[in-house]
Amino acid sequence: MAYSDKVVDHYNHPRNVGTLDKSAAEVGTGLVGAPECGDVMRLQIRVNPETNVIEDAKFKTFGCGSAIASSSLATEWVKGKTIDEALAITNTDIVKELALPPVKIHCSVLAEDAIRAAIGDWKKKNNVAETASVAVAH
Amino acid sequence: MDYFSFFDLPRKLTLDVAALEKQFYVLSRKLHPDRFASKPVAEQEAALAQSSLLNDAYRTLKDPILRTQYLLTLEGVELEEQSKAATDAARASGEQKKQIVPPELLEEVFELNMQLQEMRAANQMGEDEPELRRDLMTAKDSFDAKMVETQAELEGLWSAWDSGVDAGDEEAKLRARDAMVVLLNKRSYLRNLVRDVNEALGR
Ligand code: FES
Numbered sequence: 212m213a214y215s216d217k218v219v220d221h222y223n224h225p226r227n228v229g230t231l232d233k234s235a236a237e238v239g240t241g242l243v244g245a246p247e248c249g250d251v252m253r254l255q256i257r258v259n260p261e262t263n264v265i266e267d268a269k270f271k272t273f274g275c276g277s278a279i280a281s282s283s284l285a286t287e288w289v290k291g292k293t294i295d296e297a298l299a300i301t302n303t304d305i306v307k308e309l310a311l312p313p314v315k316i317h318c319s320v321l322a323e324d325a326i327r328a329a330i331g332d333w334k335k336k337n338n339v340a341e342t343a344s345v346a347v348a349h
Numbered sequence: 350m351d352y353f354s355f356f357d358l359p360r361k362l363t364l365d366v367a368a369l370e371k372q373f374y375v376l377s378r379k380l381h382p383d384r385f386a387s388k389p390v391a392e393q394e395a396a397l398a399q400s401s402l403l404n405d406a407y408r409t410l411k412d413p414i415l416r417t418q419y420l421l422t423l424e425g426v427e428l429e430e431q432s433k434a435a436t437d438a439a440r441a442s443g444e445q446k447k448q449i450v451p452p453e454l455l456e457e458v459f460e461l462n463m464q465l466q467e468m469r470a471a472n473q474m475g476e477d478e479p480e481l482r483r484d485l486m487t488a489k490d491s492f493d494a495k496m497v498e499t500q501a502e503l504e505g506l507w508s509a510w511d512s513g514v515d516a517g518d519e520e521a522k523l524r525a526r527d528a529m530v531v532l533l534n535k536r537s538y539l540r541n542l543v544r545d546v547n548e549a550l551g552r
Contacts, residue, residue: 242452242455242456244449244450245432246432246449246450246538247432247537249458249537249538249540250541251455251459251538253459273462298440298443302436320432320433323436324439324448327439327445328446328448331445
């Protein structure tokens, strides 16, 4: 199967590979896995507590080329966005941008899961309610 | 026609592989192209189709994992679909998606992958990292043991499924089915790790 140019580019030059300090209050960490294939992905964000803007994002993915490209793209996309804006990113956006074939959709789902998990972790650490737009009683 | 009925088997998971093999050879001979050489083309083609079905069915049923996965698809489980649907639901509700495997396992898998990467880098530099190697060996032993455990657990679930079939107990079947899904999901991480550790340790 041929990878699209964009996937190859992200794969060969992954953006934002690395680690943020997991214990820092302004850092959210999402560690997720795709049971279909056994691949794992960690995505971390650093959020400005005043503005809720994601100022930095790092990832580390052990998986296929599409998963690496999806997470690399995800870190690029979330940087500079507010938490709420970042939550609007869907796996379909990633599939479109990277021109992923149907068998690789789960790789993009993994990246969306990672974004959500990282934000969820940050919210939990900072006592922000789970949902911003929809009010959900806990 | 599904693979179980092709071999005239009930849809059960505990299976006599030796008997299956015997039957496979009998049927292979029966469907052998030589026997159809002088027959009309339509018959030749039918035999060919049957024989490729036979091969697929045999390959799937003799392997314990493939057999289990196959049965799960027959029972309407689509692993990939489930995961995507769960993500869609999480987006809509704003709730966290529940990861199918326990977070500790994910942590363990991730950490081990980090070590593996170090090991590979060291290998590439032609350096030996005795301490790292020892850690990886220990990890490998623990994952090997987990694989064995998983296999035993799986066989337990086969029995649960099979007795559900015998008793016509749909609820017991559903319970066994769902437990098998969870188990196979866990297994895919373990399988990758065992593979990667072996590779990094160079054997
Ligand atoms: S094949 Fe598993 S994430 Fe791509």
